[in-house]
Amino acid sequence: MSRAVLLESFGGSEVLDLHEVPTPQAGPGQIRVRVTAAGLNPMDWFMTSDPDTAGRFGLSLPSGFGTDYAGIVDQVGAGVTGFAAGDRVFGGALSRAVADYVVIDAAGTIAVGGDAHHTPDGVDDRTAAALTIAGCTAAAALVVVNPGPGDTLLIGGAGGGVGVFTVQLARLTGARVIGTGSATSADALRALGAEPVVYGDGLADRLRALAPGGITAAIDLFGTDTVRVARELGVPDERITTIAAQVDGITPANGANAAPGAIEEIAHLVAAGRLRVPIAATFPVEQIRAAVDLQAGRHVHGKIVIDL
Template sequence: MSVQTLSRAVQLESFGGPEVLSLREVAAPQAGPGQIRVRVTAAGLNPMDWFMTSDAETAARFGLSTPCGFGTDYAGVVDQVGAGVTAFAAGDRVFGGAMSRAVADYVVIDVAGTIAVGGDAHRTPDGVDDRTAATLAIAGCTAAAALAVVKPGPDDTLLVGGAGGGVGVFVVQLARLAGARVIGTGSATSANALRALGAEPVVYGDGLADRLQAAGVTSAIDLHGTETAQVALQLGVPAGRITTIAAQVDGITPANGANAAPGAIEEIAGLVAAGRLRVPITANFPVEQIRAAVELQAGRHVHGKVVIDL
């Protein structure tokens, strides 16, 4: 059992943009009863990471106060096991989420916790590398929750707004595995990336409804804002077959990754291990370059995921 006393963690002393992020030397956390400590090898970035810490009011909504850590998705190896823990052992490869504290050398996880409270951990399947595993928790759970709302199948044409983003790459592929035809909105430069995922690309923006008039859209998931949801309503898609993740529209049920069905993330990890679902990693950065990584990810034009190496 490691008793490492010092470690590195990305922290912020005030809320704001990438400029407030600093890599600091901190006391290494220690696993207590019912907990494991993970030596983090990779941390995946998500829009929620910088959104939550962008200002004090938003941070307070998520229960965050300064000083605090940064990042939620992680992957690594268990190196401490607290009293009473039988589900994991030192040396186990794991992945999961620990809200706003994952970009660090070590993260302590409550074995019975959730991403938002105490963190969660899942076994990393053989055949899934740590960088890929570090992209799964938030995006995978969010995609699973959104698909559970609209339930696309072989008779469906699913419209996905923001299909090339971190959640979109999961939504598109999972919907295709369910047999649905998928149309994905994005910029003109994202067309090839969307085709590679199995989606038919369409440019977002003015005239989107006209461009989709003959497409036969039957369901929609808006991963960016409300444009896709509003267009789907214009096209006659029932409100019950539309969902959003980043905004709310009257009459439409929003999706939240916290509500993903039990076992959903393990199923997604299994699909990755089997080669049936791939996660495009656009860029990986050493932890010392955290500000540059967040600037890239926050630009919202990344096709896939950004990962931090520790």
């Protein structure tokens, strides 16, 4: 037997419980990973918040929880190449990652069968467990707006889990980055390479003062306020994207559409010390409810990771 966080009804953190479950076995074309760390994302609790939302993601009860994982391959099914027992791996397994073991299709995707990537030397498991969803989402958003030298990119909600990656990857393109956040997030944003600006009423005026030459592209990581302000400042719709809202005329970004190899590139940037992944807090799996409550408050600067 092994442990897994399961939901027997959809709802908030109060429905999350740690259960003993039969240890899964790897079948043909699959690997089994002994999970050591699982990273949390807002999508985890959003997907499981109510039956209608869960249904849109193909989830049914009883359901697991969490998507990002890192660990060690401990079982390899027939026909699998490229992975061996003892390999360190990370990846995504939709709404089933917070468990002692996860079975992954070697040729799968995050949403269908899960996916796995080799963890580079120099990247610890907690960090690896924080990469997949946020990293892929950031990469996909940057493809839409395509920043580069000469651009001034506005990132709304820059201090969150996806923002950590988006800011740094944008800076690596040579773009100037301005990130919105609370007053208390200013130091964290500066540490990532962004110029902080407080969100809320008067944002457009603050941006005019900070960037008199104008904003040339914008990514809204939280809702639609950054989209509205970017349009007010004359940013064309084709250089604006969202990840958490649909806006007519704006192309949304989805981590599932990240370019092949994007997450491996991010992992290697981390290993090379060119991309930093702040871990805001870690929790033992027994404290899953407290971890989700902290993240759901949306004021954490960095990633939250569950230790298994």
